[in-house]
Amino acid sequence: MVFKNLDDLLKRNIKRQRLVAVAAEDLHLLSAVKKAYQENIITPILIGNKKKIIEICYNIDFNVNSVDIIDTPQNECAEKAIELIKKNEGDILMKGLISTSQLLKSIVKKETGISGDALLSHFAISQVPAYHKLLAYSDAAMNIQPDIKEKAEIIRNSVRIMRKLGYNNPKVAIVCPVENVNPKIESTVHAGLLKVMNKNNEIEDCIIDGPLALDNAISIESAKHKNINSEVAGDADLLITHDLNSGNILYKAINFLAGGSTAAIITGAQVPIVLTSRSDSEINKFYSIVLAAAL
Amino acid sequence: MVFKNLDDLLKRNIKRQRLVAVAAEDLHLLSAVKKAYQENIITPILIGNKKKIIEICYNIDFNVNSVDIIDTPQNECAEKAIELIKKNEGDILMKGLISTSQLLKSIVKKETGISGDALLSHFAISQVPAYHKLLAYSDAAMNIQPDIKEKAEIIRNSVRIMRKLGYNNPKVAIVCPVENVNPKIESTVHAGLLKVMNKNNEIEDCIIDGPLALDNAISIESAKHKNINSEVAGDADLLITHDLNSGNILYKAINFLAGGSTAAIITGAQVPIVLTSRSDSEINKFYSIVLAAAL
Numbered sequence: 364m365v366f367k368n369l370d371d372l373l374k375r376n377i378k379r380q381r382l383v384a385v386a387a388e389d390l391h392l393l394s395a396v397k398k399a400y401q402e403n404i405i406t407p408i409l410i411g412n413k414k415k416i417i418e419i420c421y422n423i424d425f426n427v428n429s430v431d432i433i434d435t436p437q438n439e440c441a442e443k444a445i446e447l448i449k450k451n452e453g454d455i456l457m458k459g460l461i462s463t464s465q466l467l468k469s470i471v472k473k474e475t476g477i478s479g480d481a482l483l484s485h486f487a488i489s490q491v492p493a494y495h496k497l498l499a500y501s502d503a504a505m506n507i508q509p510d511i512k513e514k515a516e517i518i519r520n521s522v523r524i525m526r527k528l529g530y531n532n533p534k535v536a537i538v539c540p541v542e543n544v545n546p547k548i549e550s551t552v553h554a555g556l557l558k559v560m561n562k563n564n565e566i567e568d569c570i571i572d573g574p575l576a577l578d579n580a581i582s583i584e585s586a587k588h589k590n591i592n593s594e595v596a597g598d599a600d601l602l603i604t605h606d607l608n609s610g611n612i613l614y615k616a617i618n619f620l621a622g623g624s625t626a627a628i629i630t631g632a633q634v635p636i637v638l639t640s641r642s643d644s645e646i647n648k649f650y651s652i653v654l655a656a657a658l
Numbered sequence: 659m660v661f662k663n664l665d666d667l668l669k670r671n672i673k674r675q676r677l678v679a680v681a682a683e684d685l686h687l688l689s690a691v692k693k694a695y696q697e698n699i700i701t702p703i704l705i706g707n708k709k710k711i712i713e714i715c716y717n718i719d720f721n722v723n724s725v726d727i728i729d730t731p732q733n734e735c736a737e738k739a740i741e742l743i744k745k746n747e748g749d750i751l752m753k754g755l756i757s758t759s760q761l762l763k764s765i766v767k768k769e770t771g772i773s774g775d776a777l778l779s780h781f782a783i784s785q786v787p788a789y790h791k792l793l794a795y796s797d798a799a800m801n802i803q804p805d806i807k808e809k810a811e812i813i814r815n816s817v818r819i820m821r822k823l824g825y826n827n828p829k830v831a832i833v834c835p836v837e838n839v840n841p842k843i844e845s846t847v848h849a850g851l852l853k854v855m856n857k858n859n860e861i862e863d864c865i866i867d868g869p870l871a872l873d874n875a876i877s878i879e880s881a882k883h884k885n886i887n888s889e890v891a892g893d894a895d896l897l898i899t900h901d902l903n904s905g906n907i908l909y910k911a912i913n914f915l916a917g918g919s920t921a922a923i924i925t926g927a928q929v930p931i932v933l934t935s936r937s938d939s940e941i942n943k944f945y946s947i948v949l950a951a952a953l
Contacts, residue, residue: 493915504835507843540799540906548802550903577910578937585914585937608845609903611835615872616911619880620788623915642873642880 365496369488369626372497372528373653380656382637383408383453385444386437386461388415390423391641395648396457397425404656408453410435410444411460437461441469448477448634455655457637470632477633482506482516485610485638486524487627488654489617494581499525499533500602503614504638505629507607511553514603515566518557520630521601522569527658533600535561536580537573538609542589544574550605557603569601570594577602577613618647626654660791664783664921667792667823668948675951677932678703678748680739681732681756683710685718686936690943691752692720699951703728703748705735706755732756736764743772743929750950752932765927772928777801777811780905780933781819782922783949784912789876793918794820794828795897798909799933800924802902806848809898810861813852815925816896817864822953828895830856831875832868833904837884839869845900852898864896865889872897872908913942921949 366372382399384392387409393416399405409416409427413434420427435443440461447453458466471478485504488497501521502509509517518535525533537554544555554573561571572595578585583597604610617623625647629636635655639648661667677694679687682704688711694700704711704722708729715722730738735756742748753761766773780799783792796816797804804812813830820828832849839850849868856866867890873880878892899905912918920942924931930950934943 491915493917507835538907540902548902577907578914582914582937588936604907605903607835607843608900609907612833612872612899612904612908613911616908617915619873619877620786620912621915621917622788641883642877 367490367496369490369497369624369650369653372488373626373650373657375529375657377404377653377656379403379406380454381406381408381452382455382457382652382655383410383444383447384457384459385410385466386440386459387411387432388419389459390419391645391648392457392459393419393425394423394645395639395652397423398649399652399656400425400430404653405455407431408433408447410440412437441466442475445469445475445477453634455635455637455652456632457652457655458639463638466638470636478631481631482513482520483629483631484517484520485627486521486630487614487625489623489625491617491621491623493621496600498581498602498617499600500604500610500613502604502607503610503627504607509606511556514553514557515560518566518569518571518601518603521603522566524630524658525601526568530600533569534595534598535569535571535601535603536575536595536599537571537603538577538580538613539574539605540576542574542576542579542591550574553605572596573603575599618644624650626650628655628658662785662791664785664792664919664945664948667783668921668945668952670824670952672699672948672951674698674701675749676701676703676747677750677752677947677950678705678739678742679752679754680705680761681735681754682706682727683714684754685714686940686943687752687754688714688720689718689940690934690947692718693944694947694951695720695725699948700750702726703742705730705739707732736761737770740764740770740772744770748929750930750932750947751927752947752950753934758933761933765931773926776926777808777815778924778926779812779815780922781816781925782909782920784918784920786912786916786918788916791895793876793897793912794895795899795905795908797899797902798905798922799902804901806851809848809852810855811926813861813864813866813896813898816898817861819925819953820896821863825895828864829890829893830864830866830896830898831870831890831894832866832898833872833875833908834869834900835871837869837871837874837886845869848900867891868898870894913939919945921945923950923953
């Protein structure tokens with residue numbers, strides 16, 4: 364199964380999902396929610412300042428007569444949303460006008476939260492004109508400096524999503540600056556170990572190779588120039604970056620320099636979390652909702 | 659002075675320079691050298707296996723009748739080349755069929771080398787279709803985990819090059835995953851300090867801002883969305899990445915996903931060093947020679 368477009372991958376088996384928007388009084392959020400609602404992808408539940416929400420919806424021609432709007436003070440929005448998720452009244456969580464850290468705090472709270480002991484991680488999948496298929500990558504926005512155990516979890520989180528999307532045994536490249544294990548470069552040591560963990564079935568349902576530099580992961584010509592023999596090289600489905608610095612640069616380079624369109628979520632909690640940033644384009648916000656709904 | 663094309667920037671005041679190629683018996687090197695020779699950018703001095711060099715040159719229609727070829731055993735090529743540079747018989751060093759580490763070892767050697775106490779760093783400058791001007795960045799290939807002092811040197815090395823190319827006070831973005839100083843994210847701490855060092859004139863001849871995420875460094879819309887007020891945001895000339903992981907990913911993303919063309923050298927030694935890799939395109943190798951010749 365090889366897809367080049369996000370539409371083709373994400374919109375195959377969509378069943379309408381209930382999206383809970385936290386502090387929904389935000390133009391960008393409501394624009395994306397409107398589009399997804401009109402395309403029958405979600406049923407929104409809008410939590411926040413009801414007056415402001417209705418005002419914004421009016422301005423963007425979003426008829427919310429039949430939409431649930433729960434008037435809630437700003438500092439109670441996150442708790443209220445998570446309560447709904449726990450009562451199984453919502454399938455997706457989406458961040459609005461609330462700080463990421465405030466929302467995450469409620470999500471990971473020991474007893475009342477919805478993440479248990481699981482590691483939360485960021486997962487993104489992009490269509491990039493220069494690549495011959497969709498390109499997924501993690502972690503661009505959540506884990507600052509994952510250790511080897513956390514990286515294994517990040518891969519498992521990502522592969523779980525990709526299997527749900529229909530991938531069978533995705534090809535995973537551990538992206539490093541060089542192709543050999545060099546004890547002075549921690550990412551290459553992690554890469555070597557993750558490859559072994561894959562061979563030992565400690566990380567399953569995927570084919571891991573690394574260390575691979577980005578060009579060798581995505582360009583078959585590059586891999587040939589370097590005499591790299593690997594099932595993954597030049598044909599990676601999923602890239603695992605070393606840390607937040609490298610992951611975030613990859614995300615931004617794909618979206619702001621390489622003409623990419625991207626769906627991204629936080630995964631690991633009971634439900635997918637849509638956590639787009641202000642600077643993300645409308646279409647990326649929409650795709651992120653579609654991705655969450657497809658899971 | 660704003661240039662969108664490498665040709666426009668690099669070919670303004672070229673005076674023919676003497677390029678010393680180390681272990682020159684390499685098809686890719688000789689192809690790039692041929693082009694630069696024919697365009698009157700360099701006079702090559704080819705060190706290495708003379709028989710093989712002549713054979714390859716014959717195959718690519720490169721007439722080397724009037725070119726210096728110094729027949730030298732592989733393990734003596736680097737020393738021989740550096741000897742020429744020290745005798746002021748060469749202006750540029752270029753790596754051929756020799757390992758990077760072997761060449762660098764000779765370059766940094768205490769008494770016989772050509773780097774003194776200076777920090778060597780990698781400098782790249784790309785034309786990228788999605789950006790409104792040329793985009794320089796460092797360090798994508800040399801320093802693994804620079805500390806704050808080394809980063810200051812990396813900036814000084816880069817700014818020195820840019821001034822020679824005609825830049826006046828280049829705008830420097832310290833690229834991080836977020837826009838605020840967060841003690842848990844080392845790159846943001848470095849960014850804050852580098853900005854202060856710039857204000858205190860410890861790093862001169864440039865305008866430094868950071869922490870800036872990549873999108874805020876290169877997209878004025880992104881910067882506006884985030885309410886970032888900065889002379890650098892959206893208009894950076896030079897990006898400084900945190901470490902080799904992030905720098906290398908930026909380099910590869912620009913060249914393999916964003917359609918970039920790039921000139922790159924190692925700077926900090928007595929002469930510029932052209933150190934391209936096998937997977938670099940012909941045009942990037944050529945541009946790297948032109949950059950070295952322009953300095």
